[in-house]
Amino acid sequence: MDLINTFFNWEVLVRAFPILLRGLGYTLMLGCVTIVIGTTAGLLLCLVRLYAIRPIQLLAIVYIDVFRALPILVLLILVYYALPFVGIRFDSFTSATLALSMVLAAFTAEVCRAGIQNVPKGQFEAAASLGMPFWQSMRKIILPQAIKVIIPPLTSNSISVFKDTALASVVAMPDLLKQANDAQAMMANPTPLVGAALIYLAILWPMVRLVGYLEARNQRATTR
Amino acid sequence: MASQKAPLAAQMIDVNKWYNEYHALRSINLEVTRGERIVVCGPSGSGKSTMIRCINQLEQHNSGTIAVNGVTLTGDIKQLNAIRQDVGMVFQHFNLFPHLTVLENCVIAPMTVRKTPRKEAEEMAMSYLSRIHIAEQARKFPSQLSGGQQQRVAIARSLCMQPTLMLFDEPTSALDPEMVHEVLETMVSLARDGMTMVVVTHEMGFARKVADRVIFMDRGEICESAPPEEFFKAPKNERARVFLSQLIH
Ligand SMILES: Nc1ncnc2c1ncn2[C@@H]1O[C@H](COP(=O)(O)OP(=O)(O)OP(=O)(O)O)[C@@H](O)[C@H]1O
Ligand SMILES: [Mg+2]
Numbered sequence: 001m002d003l004i005n006t007f008f009n010w011e012v013l014v015r016a017f018p019i020l021l022r023g024l025g026y027t028l029m030l031g032c033v034t035i036v037i038g039t040t041a042g043l044l045l046c047l048v049r050l051y052a053i054r055p056i057q058l059l060a061i062v063y064i065d066v067f068r069a070l071p072i073l074v075l076l077i078l079v080y081y082a083l084p085f086v087g088i089r090f091d092s093f094t095s096a097t098l099a100l101s102m103v104l105a106a107f108t109a110e111v112c113r114a115g116i117q118n119v120p121k122g123q124f125e126a127a128a129s130l131g132m133p134f135w136q137s138m139r140k141i142i143l144p145q146a147i148k149v150i151i152p153p154l155t156s157n158s159i160s161v162f163k164d165t166a167l168a169s170v171v172a173m174p175d176l177l178k179q180a181n182d183a184q185a186m187m188a189n190p191t192p193l194v195g196a197a198l199i200y201l202a203i204l205w206p207m208v209r210l211v212g213y214l215e216a217r218n219q220r221a222t223t224r
Numbered sequence: 225m226a227s228q229k230a231p232l233a234a235q236m237i238d239v240n241k242w243y244n245e246y247h248a249l250r251s252i253n254l255e256v257t258r259g260e261r262i263v264v265c266g267p268s269g270s271g272k273s274t275m276i277r278c279i280n281q282l283e284q285h286n287s288g289t290i291a292v293n294g295v296t297l298t299g300d301i302k303q304l305n306a307i308r309q310d311v312g313m314v315f316q317h318f319n320l321f322p323h324l325t326v327l328e329n330c331v332i333a334p335m336t337v338r339k340t341p342r343k344e345a346e347e348m349a350m351s352y353l354s355r356i357h358i359a360e361q362a363r364k365f366p367s368q369l370s371g372g373q374q375q376r377v378a379i380a381r382s383l384c385m386q387p388t389l390m391l392f393d394e395p396t397s398a399l400d401p402e403m404v405h406e407v408l409e410t411m412v413s414l415a416r417d418g419m420t421m422v423v424v425t426h427e428m429g430f431a432r433k434v435a436d437r438v439i440f441m442d443r444g445e446i447c448e449s450a451p452p453e454e455f456f457k458a459p460k461n462e463r464a465r466v467f468l469s470q471l472i473h
Contacts, residue, residue, distance in 0.1 A: 125282050126319035130333035130385055131309030133301075140332060144323050 009191040016183040016192040023179030031162040038101040042108020067106035072164050075099045080171040096168035104161045111153045115146035152214040159207050231294025233389045233420040234279050239288030248274045250444040261415050263431040264424045266441035272424040276391045280311045312382030312390040316398050318374045320366040327362040330384045352380040372403030376410050392423040440464040
């Protein structure tokens with residue numbers, strides 16, 4: 001009984017709920033903005049990585065390597081606490097969006113590259129032989145075929161980055177985790193944290209299942 | 225005067241091509257006049273594909289000059305795309321777009337490249353598809369068709385761009401034997417309509433029937449170029465003789 005009163009205190013949860021919801025709003029916004037920006041930037045980065053002139057390709061490779069290697073938390077703290085020393089100041093939401101998007105872009109670029117390289121060379125040649133310019137053959141011929149392979153890992157990356165939005169609480173962004181933690185301190189009871197955990201689960205579990213479903217579907221399509 | 229004639233459909237002058245150290249094309253000289261049907265044959269690895277792929281620059285040559293319809297290729301991508309619109313290519317493995325229906329395969333290039341309105345593009349596609357007896361399959365996806373049907377759709381897809389020159393790279397060699405005939409028939413009827421064609425193939429029956437000229441390649445060189453009657457009766461080139469005797473057996 002004590003355990004339930006401590007971790008699942010209904011009264012506390014009811015009081016904390018509006019606070020958690022506000023945090024959830026920030027988390028959802030940060031997650032969605034990051035996924036949109038990071039994915040778009042990642043696709044462009046991948047095209048640069050594959051098709052730009054050599055020196056620019058190399059820059060893209062370096063970028064992708066660095067941002068896949070750098071821990072997001074380190075990057076976030078650099079953006080938020082180090083950049084002000086050179087006069088660049090972002091609020092916590094912008095810092096978090098920036099850091100998360102930069103990393104997501106790097107991972108997305110690699111996923112897209114694998115997807116595009118998975119399209120047979122003959123498809124590029126057929127489109128070229130019809131006189132289709134690069135962008136049109138990308139948009140109409142190559143990407144629609146690559147997308148099937150790209151979607152599951154892309155969704156997977158989006159889940160990861162969504163989880164990493166919780167890091168934003170470190171730079172004082174009032175996201176779900178930060179709000180839960182504050183509520184916990186205020187009410188001297190950990191129930192808000194448990195509530196936050198359940199909310200994360202409620203959002204992400206279906207996404208995880210979706211990835212599993214998509215992967216299984218692709219598997220079936222390729223073994224057929 | 226010779227120079228006042230209509231420009232050649234394609235011309236290669238002293239073209240060389242290397243794959244790294246490997247000399248794949250050795251000083252190729254080739255003239256394709258309007259309406260001419262050329263069959264290219266030769267042993268595997270002799271450079272047949274490389275040669276015709278240089279004409280639409282799916283492979284880039286390292287030296288020499290290539291001109292298509294009188295326009296010398298400069299390497300400029302805009303110019304190249306314009307030239308490719310007029311040069312159709314049919315591949316050994318069809319290379320149809322698997323995510324698009326047969327009809328979409330046929331209209332996508334006219335619509336995106338030539339800006340043909342959809343209705344007009346579809347009408348043209350349907351007329352080509354009915355000519356090759358595939359009109360009823362227009363809404364199917366390529367994977368739902370037989371190999372022979374797919375290759376005929378690939379030919380129709382090229383024709384929808386209304387090319388002045390068609391290149392074929394072993395269009396029947398990936399097909400089951402019973403499907404070779406239907407594709408060759410389509411090609412013969414194309415030849416009868418006066419299409420300029422350069423066809424890499426080992427179908428010597430086809431060569432006899434429609435070719436104005438047979439070109440034999442070996443080790444990156446054009447060894448012989450002669451009308452089919454001459455070529456098949458008495459090839460001047462020793463390697464061509466060996467090649468032919470192997471084909472017959
Ligand atoms: N992308 C490439 N990289 C390196 N070498 C290549 C490449 N493409 C072709 N080659 C080589 O160039 C030579 C000519 O090749 P090509 O494909 O033009 O021959 P082919 O006459 O079409 O032969 P096949 O009848 O087998 O199709 C071959 O020896 C081949 O190994
Ligand atoms: Mg070949």
